[in-house]
């Protein structure tokens with residue numbers, strides 16, 4: 001005789017609690033780890049997988065609605081924001097800081113962003129209409145999309161935040177829910193913005209500009225100073241490195257920042273027009289992708305570089321044409337590159353992975369791909385890079401990549417069965433390229449340049465060896481009677497400003513007295529007890545900060561004294 005019990009289940013998205021009866025004999029287990037789930041849990045307490053067998057779609061007549069109140073063209077984003085009034089009276093916005101609830105303030109019983117607050121300044125009278133809190137399912141789902149601070153969202157706001165985020169990340173609710181039911185997770189388009197530089201020969205730069213403008217896409221020929229409706233149009237420039245074909249004009253087309261599904265749609269439209277005008281790609285043309293790494297630090301960048309080094313030759317080389325493999329403008333990442341990076345210095349920009357712009361612009365540049373204007377090659381490559389960058393940000397380590405096959409690598413970065421169709425399609429396209437170049441390499445072994453493969457583990461060993469050497473060097477200085485010295489040992493502080501030549505630091509260090517004064521040197525300006533400002537000798541009027549830090553080292557037993565020793569280092 002089955003026992004039954006009556007429990008309250010919060011309906012998926014409905015603001016009303018619905019009383020339902022479940023048979024407690026039917027044991028509910030997590031679809032991923034098979035642990036018991038209890039009657040209503042959505043997130044498995046054991047493994048965190050999402051179980052939505054008890055989540056039902058909101059009935060048609062019970063969905064929140066919204067109407068546009070204001071549309072704002074953004075000065076630094078390729079698009080516009082919209083402010084809406086939701087059916088519960090709350091307002092919502094589709095800007096990124098609202099969608100990700102970053103720096104968003106609680107307004108009048110609901111969440112607000114800068115745009116909503118501006119709107120409310122002009123239109124203070126609003127009336128709320130039966131506000132409800134988000135459901136458990138909404139909270140679990142938003143967390144999965146990276147929205148952690150949902151505390152002030154109303155149920156209707158949560159509904160639209162979820163909807164808008166899915167749209168931006170290239171998937172509709174039904175597909176998302178289906179993947180979640182099957183896999184317990186969904187791999188979507190990552191949230192990093194990106195930009196492209198496309199080098200090509202084009203029939204007419206003027207015609208390209210005209211056709212883009214006609215299609216509503218802001219474009220400017222480089223040097224053009226007239227008005228554009230937004231500040232960052234597509235730039236139609238030139239590049240000296242492009243070999244110009246007869247009847248064509250050498251062109252470098254540079255996009256503004258693009259983001260998510262909208263960004264891909266714009267890029268497709270632009271490529272359609274580019275190809276309509278007529279292009280020719282030769283071996284001098286490249287195609288570079290920039291990815292915004294605003295929330296990255298140097299240790300993440302080093303991890304990405306190690307992964308890149310590990311997969312470049314066995315995998316990435318088969319996604320691009322042979323001319324791009326270790327050529328002078330996109331050298332393969334090598335041991336010296338990784339060592340420089342690990343020591344807080346930046347390798348030059350002509351590598352397949354260019355990180356030299358990171359400390360100024362916080363962007364990563366991927367230079368490996370051959371020139372092309374084919375959206376079916378361009379989009380999959382960008383999606384691959386976005387998934388790679390996102391995986392590193394989420395904790396992927398080079399040691400996690402144990403299988404360098406196509407499947408091994410694409411699975412490791414979430415281009416797997418749980419991915420949305422846009423990502424899966426990109427994977428299929430890349431697989432076609434990969435097989436094509438694999439077969440090509442079998443027929444033409446000389447298409448694979450001979451490059452010493454590198455082992456990131458050997459990098460670690462070399463770094464440790466260098467650190468020990470630096471320690472010994474410091475001791476030598478100490479013994480030779482130099483009280484203040486510069487240690488070549490890399491430390492965390494030194495990585496923040498790699499521009500200051502080490503001889504300046506040594507120079508400064510040797511001029512600082514134990515008393516903290518600087519010997520007759522007007523070039524150094526003391527800022528406070530331990531910090532000096534050093535003007536740059538070059539044209540720019542940069543100033544470097546040099547700090548005196550204390551480093552404790554152990555001296556050998558036969559040394560005169562043991563204890564601490566001060567060194568100067570860059571901040």
Ligand SMILES: [Zn+2]
Pocket residue numbers: 030031032033034035044045046047048049
């Ligand atoms: Zn579980």
Ligand SMILES: [Zn+2]
Pocket residue numbers: 081093094095096098113114115116
């Ligand atoms: Zn906003």
